[in-house]
Amino acid sequence: MIEPIRFSRSLYHGRAVEQAVEAFDALGTFIVDMQDDAIVVTISDPDPDVEDVLVDELCNHALARTVAIVRSGDKHDGPPAGRA
DSSP: OOOOEEEETTTSOHHHHHHHHHHTGGGSEEEEEEOSSEEEEEEESOOTTTTTTHHHHHHHHHHHHHHHHHHTTOOOOOSOTTOO
């Protein structure tokens, strides 16, 4: 079983994590929980061909997307979905 991944909102842009999950969607079942201080991603049913590297690659992709989003000038992540 893969442990849930906790992406700190102080380091990762929420939209970047969502984009990473979308990019890896075919490789497992993903649940994204937008919390006040973190984005928690739970992975189940991972593709056995990539299971051993899936978490590392997802994290790398989320970090790369965060860098791209921040460099584009969008530094504000905003509140979690459904919150004002």
